[in-house]
Amino acid sequence: LNGMSSSLNGISDPKPGIQMYCVDCGIKGQFQAVGTVSASLAKGVTRCDVSLDGNLYAGVFVGVNAFAAYEKNINKDLINKGLPTLSIPGIAVLGPKVTVSLDSHLRVQAAGQMLVGASLNWPKIHANLDLLDKSKSTQTGFTPEIVKKFDAWGDVTAEASLSLPV
Numbered sequence: 001l002n003g004m005s006s007s008l009n010g011i012s013d014p015k016p017g018i019q020m021y022c023v024d025c026g027i028k029g030q031f032q033a034v035g036t037v038s039a040s041l042a043k044g045v046t047r048c049d050v051s052l053d054g055n056l057y058a059g060v061f062v063g064v065n066a067f068a069a070y071e072k073n074i075n076k077d078l079i080n081k082g083l084p085t086l087s088i089p090g091i092a093v094l095g096p097k098v099t100v101s102l103d104s105h106l107r108v109q110a111a112g113q114m115l116v117g118a119s120l121n122w123p124k125i126h127a128n129l130d131l132l133d134k135s136k137s138t139q140t141g142f143t144p145e146i147v148k149k150f151d152a153w154g155d156v157t158a159e160a161s162l163s164l165p166v
Contacts, residue, residue, distance in 0.1 A: 019065040023115065029056035031125075048131040055125060061117030061149060066110040074104045105161045112154015120144040 031054030038047035080099045122144050130136040 016067050018068050018110075021063045023061040023063050023117070024119070025060050025117075027056070027058045029122075030054050031056075045132065049136075050129045050131070052127045052129075053125065056122045057119065058121075059117065059119030059147075061115060061119070064114045064116075066112060066114070066154075069107075069109045071107045072105070074102060076102045078102050101165050103161075103165060105159070107159045109157045110154070112152060114153075115149060115151045118146065118148045120146055 031052060033050060033052050035050040036047055037045065039045045077099055078101060081097060122141055125141040127139040127142075128137060
């Protein structure tokens, strides 16, 4: 850990453990809606429309600082089934069984950082809804700009084994 502290972002004295934090998470935006209604006694409603302009950002980026070791062993019988017995009355009974087990081992050592996440950005949303003539309704800017991120620094060592003894 001491040797790596100069190459890690913002960590000068790493301590064993795992830290998770959110970077630029949340939703923010601004919208403005304007509507117009015009009517006269002779013609009735002559105009009725609503327009919406704005922007929207939604993002979730999770940072992880991992300075830890994890080890787990699992030994478990999956099937333990007796087979039909064979018997000679008064002399012997033979009752074999079949056992299938799971033996696994996982070991992970991590010293590093990771930043993973995505954001959606709609920088210029515009919609106009004409309630009298739907063919005059328009919309633009509803397809988001997508930013995906996966950055990792440091060292990770992992070992795994799995066996199914019968």
